[in-house]
Amino acid sequence: MKIAILKEQAAGERRVAGTPETVKKFIALGASVAVEAGAGATASIADEAYVTAGASVGDRAATLAGADILLGVQGPDPASLGGAAAGAWIVAGLNPFGERARVDAYAAAGYEALAMEFMPRITRAQSMDILSSQSNLSGYKAVLDAAAEYDRAFPMMMTAAGTVSAAKCFVMGVGVAGLQAIATARRLGAQVSATDVRAATKEQIESLGAKAIFVEKVAGIEGEGTGGYATEMSDEYKAAQAELVSSHIAKQDIVITTALIPGRPAPRLISDAQIASMKPGSVIVDLAVEQGGNVEGVRVGEVHETANGVKILGRPNLPGRVAADASALYARNLLAFAGLLFDKAGALAPDFEDEILKAALVARGGMVVHLALMPREILGV
Numbered sequence: 495m496k497i498a499i500l501k502e503q504a505a506g507e508r509r510v511a512g513t514p515e516t517v518k519k520f521i522a523l524g525a526s527v528a529v530e531a532g533a534g535a536t537a538s539i540a541d542e543a544y545v546t547a548g549a550s551v552g553d554r555a556a557t558l559a560g561a562d563i564l565l566g567v568q569g570p571d572p573a574s575l576g577g578a579a580a581g582a583w584i585v586a587g588l589n590p591f592g593e594r595a596r597v598d599a600y601a602a603a604g605y606e607a608l609a610m611e612f613m614p615r616i617t618r619a620q621s622m623d624i625l626s627s628q629s630n631l632s633g634y635k636a637v638l639d640a641a642a643e644y645d646r647a648f649p650m651m652m653t654a655a656g657t658v659s660a661a662k663c664f665v666m667g668v669g670v671a672g673l674q675a676i677a678t679a680r681r682l683g684a685q686v687s688a689t690d691v692r693a694a695t696k697e698q699i700e701s702l703g704a705k706a707i708f709v710e711k712v713a714g715i716e717g718e719g720t721g722g723y724a725t726e727m728s729d730e731y732k733a734a735q736a737e738l739v740s741s742h743i744a745k746q747d748i749v750i751t752t753a754l755i756p757g758r759p760a761p762r763l764i765s766d767a768q769i770a771s772m773k774p775g776s777v778i779v780d781l782a783v784e785q786g787g788n789v790e791g792v793r794v795g796e797v798h799e800t801a802n803g804v805k806i807l808g809r810p811n812l813p814g815r816v817a818a819d820a821s822a823l824y825a826r827n828l829l830a831f832a833g834l835l836f837d838k839a840g841a842l843a844p845d846f847e848d849e850i851l852k853a854a855l856v857a858r859g860g861m862v863v864h865l866a867l868m869p870r871e872i873l874g875v
C-alpha cells in the first residue's frame with residue numbers, strides 16, 4: 495500500500511499532513527510512503543528528514559503514481575491528482591460545506607473521500623479530531639496576534655514611573671479555541687471574561703480563573719449541547735445576548751470571538767454599534783472569519799481599523815501560522831485515523847461499518863454519500 499503526502503497548494507497554507515514521525519509509523523504498519531518535494535518546508539521539515547524516516551521524496555507525479563491513500567491538510571485540487579490508483583482514498587480537511595464542488599469532483603473521478611472535520615465527538619475518535627488539535631493552536635495564536643496589534647501591555651506592571659493596568663480580554667465562544675484563548679490571555683496577565691451559549695462552559699471558564707458572563711434571562715443550551723456543538727439560538731436569546739454584550743464590551747480592550755455552528759454561517763455576535771462603543775486601541779480577533787465572521791465588518795485576510803480606532807483582525811487559518819506544531823498534531827490525527835483503513839497485514843481494508851469511518855466518509859463508489867451533504871428534498875426534511 496502506498497501513501498502519498500502531498501504538498502499543500504492553497505495560498506497561505508503552511509502545514510503538512512505527514513511528519514517524519516508519522517512516516518516512520520506508517521512504514522512500520524507495512525505501507526510505503528512518498529512525500530512531494532518541499533511539502534514540509536513551510537512547517538520547518540526538510541525533505542531529507544522524510545528520506546531519513548524511510549519515505550521517497552519526488553515531484554507530484556512521482557508521489558501520486560499508484561498511490562492508494564492521499565493525505566492532505568486541505569482537500570487537494572481534483573485536477574491535480576492524475577496518476578493515483580483508481581479509487582484512491584483522499585483523507586484531508588475537505589471543508590465539505592464550503593468546498594462542495596470539490597467533493598462532487600472527487601466522487602465523479604471515483605475517489606473515496608474522507609473529511610477529517612466530520613470526526614464524531616466520541617472518546618475513541620479524540621486522537622483523530624483535527625478540529626480540536628487545530629482549534630487549540632488557533633486560540634493560542636489569536637491571543638498572540640491580539641497582543642502584537644495592541645499598543646498597550648497585557649499584564650499589570652507596577653513601575654517607578656507608575657502603574658500599567660492589566661488588559662481586559664473577553665472571549666466569546668468557549669469551545670476548544672476559546673478555552674485555549676482564555677488560558678493564553680491569563681498567562682499573559684490579562685483580566686479575562688468569557689461567554690458561551692452552552693451551560694457546561696460556565697464551569698470551564700471559571701476553572702481557568704476567568705469570569706463567566708452569561709445570559710440569565712433566557713435559557714441557553716443545556717449542558718455540553720449535542721456532540722459539544724451549539725445550534726442557532728432563538729431571536730429572544732439573541733436579543734438578550736446583544737444587550738449583555740453591549741454593556742460588557744465597551745469596557746474591554748481585547749475581544750476574541752470563536753463562535754461556530756456546524757454547517758451554518760457563524761453567528762453574528764458583535765455589531766457596528768457595539769464596536770463604536772469600544773475604546774480606541776482596542777483589538778478584536780475574529781476566528782470565525784472564514785465562516786462569515788462573528789464581527790460585523792470583519793474582512794477575510796485583513797487587519798483594519800474602524801473610525802473610532804478599533805482594530806479588527808480577520809486573518810484566516812491561524813493554525814497555518816503555527817505550522818510546525820499544527821502539522822505535528824494534525825499528522826498524528828491522520829495516523830490514528832488511517833489505522834481504520836488497514837488490516838493487520840497492512841493491506842487496505844476499510845471497515846465500512848465503523849462509526850468513525852462512516853461519519854467521515856463523504857464520497858464513495860462515484861457518489862457523494864454523506865447525509866449532511868444530501869439535498870433536503872431527498873432527506874425529506
Ligand code: NAD
Pocket residue numbers: 614615616617619620623625626629666667668669670671672689690691692695718721722723724725727752753754755756761763
Ligand atoms: P465550535 O468550534 O463548534 O464552536 C465554538 C464555540 O462557540 C462553542 O463552544 C459554541 O458553543 C460557541 N457558540 C456557538 N454559537 C454561539 C453564540 N451565538 N454565542 C456564544 N457562543 C457560541 O466548538 P468546538 O471548539 O469544536 O467544541 C465544542 C465542545 O465540544 C467543547 O466543549 C469540546 O470540549 C467538545 N469536544 C469534544 C470532543 C470529544 O469528545 N471527542 C472533541 C472535541 C471537542
